Amino acid sequence: MGSMFRDLMEGDCGAPNAVGSFVQQFTTDKTGLYHDKWEANGLENQLRNLHLDNHQHDFNQNHFDQIFDETEDFNGMIDKNIMRDHPQHMLHQQGVEHKHPFGQGELQQFFKDFLLSSQNHHLLPPIPLGDLGLSVGDKTKIKNRSEVMFRHLNEHKDQNFEFDQLNRLFDALGIFESEIINAPPTGEMDNGDWLDEYSRFDGPHQTSTTSTFQRFHQDEPWEHEQLGIPKDLVDEDEENYGDAWDNAAYEQEYDDAWDEEEDFNPFEQAWRDGDDVDAAWDETARQKLSDITESITRINDPKLKNSNFMKLMKQLNTGEASIVGNQVVHNETSEDVYDDEYDMVHDYQAFNETVDQDRLREYQFLGDDENFLLNQNDTDGMNNEIIDLEAQVKNNPQNSQAWMKLGIAHAENDKDQQAIQCLLKAIQVDNNNLTARIALAVSYTNDSKREKALSTLEEWLKSHPGYSHIQPSNVEHVDQDFMDTWRKHSMISEMFLEAARLRPNSPDHEVQTALGLLYNMSYEYDKAVDCFQAALQSNPRDYQLWNKLGATLANSNRSQEALGAYFHALEEKPSYVRARSNLGISYLSLNMYNEAATTFLGALAIHPEAVHIWDNLTMYQW
């Protein structure tokens, strides 16, 4: 036990030190970040001045190259003779000088931490490195390259982790989206598609290559022969247009497959057909807008239907109104939809509130679904449990415990959406239902709603009589910032650690569960494992805890150990669909395909509606 807490606390304060000294070196020595020392004295000083000169602008390449070119004594600085005759000697000198240039070792370590933590699915500790004097060009490079490299290290496209991890890196290096040039990051797959389409179908790029080539060809026809460039290469481009169109059919097939999600793009079409491009732009914008508004107009709420907001949405959807720049423009027939801006804001708030209440109200009783009842058979224990609980809450909608049990039953069936609705209801009915809050935080975490999970945990702590006195240590909050969630995360983690310290000898399993969740959110799976194991010491028969332990182990690539935890959970509750489906996932990552298939089929037998389990099964093609 003791070791576990040491782990938790040391982990929080151990890592930053590695970079601390580096930060100091950087803030005291405002030299170029990466101008390597080996250029000895003269050039390095020039570079340093250059770097300071260019501090405000983008890195001026021409200027730099000029310096590089004109540094006559540069070659003199390296003793050519020594270099040629005793290369190892020079190497040795370099080795010495490499030791402490501008704390480069630390920057190297920082990037290494980034790469290794990315590879191991751990989150980079949030350490601001201070002002490193990076130019916008440098920042753009770091941003683009780290994005590309991150993807090489992560076979599984975990977008949450990618977002969190990259933002940790950018935050530490002071890289902000707003100042990055060439806003489109190298990283985005669809990026540059416009350009690609443009060049393929309109051919300007090929044209330019051709003209370059022809210029070269015309200016220096004699050299052409000399170069031995095959004659046919010269006129090739013209002919290739024919080929290009012939191949276009096949190429298009591939493109279509690539673009499958984008259904129709009138702008692209216009490029191909040579239509009026401006009109196509409008069409694109309208298409997008109606896509967005369409779903809103379908909301069937009487209060919302009469609102000006809704009217506007409908007009935008049908094209009666459109958005030009930042303004709403009404086209001929439409009337004024709202009086002043206040109404708009007001309606939007109303809309928001309605949606939130909808969540509570819209819980669909399984038992009300006739098809569902028809398909029921008596052996279906899981659903009987849910129908029983539904009957209870229908009898007495003020029964917080029944709502909670219903929510937990849904969660165990791998249905977090329904679970959230029921648990919110349980808390609404009884604000002091602490167990429901923990369960709600779990479901929010599964649903990738980190912000809400954190708030729920905070509320749990505040409404718990034993811990309500714990105050957040650091109340400072900066809004609208990626790191804000993380500040909140570390603040709440601190509060729960404080709560855990109150009972060092008999850990409160709910506090440990909450800590386990928090560490799961920050990808610190080893710590999370410790927490769940601590919670299991006092509650060895809690099958949900065993499942959480298993999921955490599986997330940290310890699938073999995860199997054991899932077995424990299933021993306690054989009909636990979530644990069964998780077990299948672990078998998958251990390449035990037969076991995986059997397990998934078992889960489906218990719970035929869990259609997502089929996705796991159908992932095999060959």
Place this chain on the structure above:
Amino acid sequence: MKRFRTHFNGYSVEFSPFEENKLACATSQHFGIIGNGRQYVLDVMDRDIAMFRVYDTRDGLYDCTWSEENECHLASASGDGSIKIWDTQAPSGERPIRSYEEHTKEVYAIDWNLVNKDCFVTGSWDHSIKLWNPRADRSMRTFREHRYCIYSTVWSPRSPHLFASVSGDTTLKIWDQRHSQSVNTIKAHDNEVLTCDWNKYNESEIVTGSVDKTIRIWDIRFPDRPTAILRGHTYAVRRLKCSPHSPSMLASSSYDMSVIIWDRARDDPMVAKMDHHTEFVVGLDWNMFIDGQMASCSWDEHVCVWNLGRMPPPSHNFGGGGGGGMQQPPPPQPHR
């Protein structure tokens, strides 16, 4: 095993096609994320490796290739989008004899044509491939079809016109340098494809390596499925090189810090898994002149050269490594 410390992070090693003991190594500071680059030319000696030349660049270097027509020339691909050609007769610290600046993003791949020895191709993160003649001031041709970063471009060992490229868009494309459209597109993996190479003995066979950890062997006449899949790496496969001495042997290096030697003629194709590096192994090559001699470079700042020696006799099959088998799906996220 002979070692040489590079001080920068190694990205690519290439044996000279003219001299059996010359080795080029492209390196980058700070793992190529930011910082300078350095092109090494090394002498592989009897007992150790000595530095012959070193040339510095403003941005990191990601790949290099020896000229096939001039034994002194060497080209490197840089992170700032430029391509540098070096004359190794010039002393260390000298500037390149040529610098091409046409790519608009990082150049990640460069390869010299083995048959038509007066040209080379480059592949860039700007999604384009360019064809160059070192005597011309500009690129001769630009190929644009890939939808994401290009990570590798490799010439066919036999045909003067064919080359292959792989990209983060998960495809392998085969090109004829005389045509601006690709000859063939193969959806090679489910993840980004980081490396490819042609079998030196079979001009219709290409191997690809991907973030999905697998190596796939393709007969480009049958693009709908690979002829074999090799599994053994635990992270992305970063560099593949087919043996110049055996049609069935290849070597792979990976972000799992290992080098694996494969012989597909054996029942268990994995001949050896080598862990002489302590960081990602990014560069790899076979010596054309010395059968079994290999070089690798890694982000652990070391170039290693070793001789494979006698291959162990083919073993009997118990596990069955390569070929067919099920595709590894991306495991779904378990729920708490």
